[in-house]
Amino acid sequence: xxxxxxxxxxxxxxxxxxxxxxxxxxxxxxxxxxxxxxxxxxxxxxxxxxxxxxxxxxxxxxxxxxxxxxxxxxxxxxxxxxxxxxxxxxxxxxxxxxxxxxxxxxxxxxxxxxxxxxxxxxxxxxxxxxxxxxxxxxxxxxxxxxxxxxxxxxxxxxxxxxxxxxxxxxxxxxxxxxxxxxxxxxxxxxxxxxxxxxxxxxxxxxxxxxxxxxxxxxxxxxxxxxxxxxxxxxxxxxxxxxxxxxxxxxxxxxxxxxxxxxxxxxxxxx
Numbered sequence: 516x517x518x519x520x521x522x523x524x525x526x527x528x529x530x531x532x533x534x535x536x537x538x539x540x541x542x543x544x545x546x547x548x549x550x551x552x553x554x555x556x557x558x559x560x561x562x563x564x565x566x567x568x569x570x571x572x573x574x575x576x577x578x579x580x581x582x583x584x585x586x587x588x589x590x591x592x593x594x595x596x597x598x599x600x601x602x603x604x605x606x607x608x609x610x611x612x613x614x615x616x617x618x619x620x621x622x623x624x625x626x627x628x629x630x631x632x633x634x635x636x637x638x639x640x641x642x643x644x645x646x647x648x649x650x651x652x653x654x655x656x657x658x659x660x661x662x663x664x665x666x667x668x669x670x671x672x673x674x675x676x677x678x679x680x681x682x683x684x685x686x687x688x689x690x691x692x693x694x695x696x697x698x699x700x701x702x703x704x705x706x707x708x709x710x711x712x713x714x715x716x717x718x719x720x721x722x723x724x725x726x727x728x729x730x731x732x733x734x735x736x737x738x739x740x741x742x743x744x745x746x747x748x749x750x751x752x753x754x755x756x757x758x759x760x761x762x763x764x765x766x767x768x769x770x771x772x773x774x775x776x777x778x779x780x781x782x783x784x785x
Contacts, residue, residue, distance in 0.1 A: 649675055650778035658687070658768025662754060663699070667767050669751035672777040677745045681705070682780050683716060684737040685752055687773030690766040691720040692729050697763030698722075701736060704751040710740035719757055720765075731769040741782060750777050 653670035660667055674681065683703050691699045702709060702717035709715045716738030722728065752775055756762045767773070 648778065649673075650776070652774055652776045654772055654774045655768065656772050657770055658773050659770065660767040661765075662767070663762065663765045664755050665753065667701075667752045667754055668773070668775060669749050670775045670777060672748050672750055672779075674743060674745045674748050674779055676779070678782065679745075679779050680739045680741045680782050681743055681748065681750070682737075682739050682776075682778040683750055684735065684776040685718075685774070686735050686776070687733060687767065688731045688769045688771050689718075689720055689734045690729065690731045690769065691722050692725060692764040692766065694722055694725050694761055694763035696721075696723055696760050697725060698757030698760035699754060699763050699765040700757045701752065701754050701767070703736075703738070703740075704753060705740060705743055706749050707751070710738070712741040714738075716740065721757070721760065722763060725763070731766065733771065739780070739783070750775060 651670065651672050653668070655668060658668070672681070685701070685703070689699075689701060691697060698719055698721045700717055700719045702715055709717075716736065718734060718736035720734070754765050754767060
């Protein structure tokens with residue numbers, strides 16, 4: 516019922532009775548005067564509320580409606596708070612160690628690594644053997660040199676290295692004659708100078724009673740000399756006087772072959 520009808524209800528009750536009486540009288544007149552026209556009730560006429568049904572008699576329940584359509588998926592919610600940490604679990608027993616497996620096949624060879632940095636220099640090693648021998652021999656037949664002082668013969672040698680030594684040797688006949696307590700000295704030179712490292716290479720022939728003795732004997736003089744530069748080296752064989760005694764009469768290479776042997780060798784150990 517509308518608000519207007521609720522307000523007008525008391526007044527309508529009053530007019531209802533009067534209208535009913537007027538309507539009755541009018542009905543009588545209409546019955547007496549037939550007509551096909553029916554007059555509409557006034558615009559202010561409101562309907563009377565219907566009567567309630569009989570108490571205790573509910574209506575029949577209606578049928579269940581159809582299921583609605585599935586709604587759209589909602590947005591992802593924000594993550595919840597981290598819960599408290601649970602109690603630690605019970606430690607289990609340590610299992611028995613298993614056997615080693617079979618050895619696998621070699622893997623594919625990897626690419627070469629980058630070149631490493633240069634290492635420190637090592638300590639000098641001991642001299643080794645030369646890859647080949649460098650030697651020379653000069654020989655003369657029947658020198659018959661009666662010189663008492665000076666160069667007998669020389670032999671030019673090419674030295675390949677600066678840190679090597681020269682091994683030299685003389686083989687030939689030497690003699691000192693016509694003297695008593697006399698001495699003659701034969702020695703090597705290298706480019707005109709005697710060896711100083713380690714010492715000179717020489718030999719002597721001393722006679723005590725030699726006035727009537729003419730003894731030509733093959734003699735051997737040999738030694739090593741260090742600190743000689745590489746390249747051309749002139750090795751000479753000389754004769755001279757000894758530091759003591761009279762000079763005497765020297766003779767070199769009597770009716771035989773005389774030799775100067777030269778060889779480049781590694782330096783001796785310290």
